[in-house]
Amino acid sequence: MIKQNSRGTLIVISAPSGCGKGSVINGLLKNDSKNRWLSVSTTSRPIRDNDIPGKTYNFVTKEEFEQKIEEGYFLEYTNYVGNYYGTPKEFIGEKLKAGIDVILEIEIEGANNIKKLIPEALFIFIMPPSLKVMVQRLKNRGTDSKEKILERFHTAYKEINEVTKYNYVVVNDVLEDAIDKVEAIIKSEKCRVDRIEEVFLDTKEEEIHELLIDDKDFVNEDIKI
Numbered sequence: 001m002i003k004q005n006s007r008g009t010l011i012v013i014s015a016p017s018g019c020g021k022g023s024v025i026n027g028l029l030k031n032d033s034k035n036r037w038l039s040v041s042t043t044s045r046p047i048r049d050n051d052i053p054g055k056t057y058n059f060v061t062k063e064e065f066e067q068k069i070e071e072g073y074f075l076e077y078t079n080y081v082g083n084y085y086g087t088p089k090e091f092i093g094e095k096l097k098a099g100i101d102v103i104l105e106i107e108i109e110g111a112n113n114i115k116k117l118i119p120e121a122l123f124i125f126i127m128p129p130s131l132k133v134m135v136q137r138l139k140n141r142g143t144d145s146k147e148k149i150l151e152r153f154h155t156a157y158k159e160i161n162e163v164t165k166y167n168y169v170v171v172n173d174v175l176e177d178a179i180d181k182v183e184a185i186i187k188s189e190k191c192r193v194d195r196i197e198e199v200f201l202d203t204k205e206e207e208i209h210e211l212l213i214d215d216k217d218f219v220n221e222d223i224k225i
Contacts, residue, residue: 008035008096009189010118011103013182014111015126016156018137020172022056024126025105027179028186036101039092042068045083048143058088076106076113081151085110101186108159115165122189124182125166129173131157 015021029036042058044065053059060068065084069077077086085107095102104114114121128134134156138149163169168185172178189195 006099008098008100008102009186010092010096010114010121011101011186012111012114012121012123013103013105013126014108014123014159014166015172016128016134016159017152018134018141018156019126019128020137020175020178021105021126023175024170024172024178024182025103027175028103028182031179031183035099036103037091037095038103038105039087041104041106042074042086042088043083045085048141050143076110076117078107078109078113080107080109081148081155087114108162112162112165122186123166123168124185125163125169126178127160127163127169127171129171 013021013025025038029038040054040056040058042060042065044060044062045057047053047059051057051059062084065077065086068074068086073088073090074086075089075092077084079085087104087106087110092102104110106114111123115123128137131153135149135153138144138152144152170178170181170185
């Protein structure tokens, strides 16, 4: 009785460093790899030991990134903790049109840029259970100096105050629970009234009315429509 818009959903997921947004996104993709696609961001930051070029990020030099800016390659881009991060335009539109949900893993400033361009996108903010836990996760990475961790901490403190600009917030304490919550958010979004293209009735009101009027031995259980 309801025809829903078949267009995919643009899902923007942000979080301060050390909140596990990458792990949450990996869980979402594992749950439904056929109907979800992660748009891989481009960055000028150095490659870490656990990075997989082309999967975690597309890595370029600062000069190469700035050249791509001039070429109009990015849907949006920002400078975060001294490094460029950008969302390529390529493929996003055609994936959404094909009914595939597109996930963007981007920083807060980038998310704000997307909101101006595509306000109907779904914005989800991943929070740490506490700032203390977040700092410990950053230390456990073993990839950043003490100074860099302090810089990330101060940035995260400011970013958490941006949470009200998002549609939903999920605390990533137990990873599986966080993934389940984001799954529930995505499913509920697809049931929104503004995604309905048409409401139709497969039986005319007059036909049902006549059936009820003519039924001399009416009981509730006999009604089969």
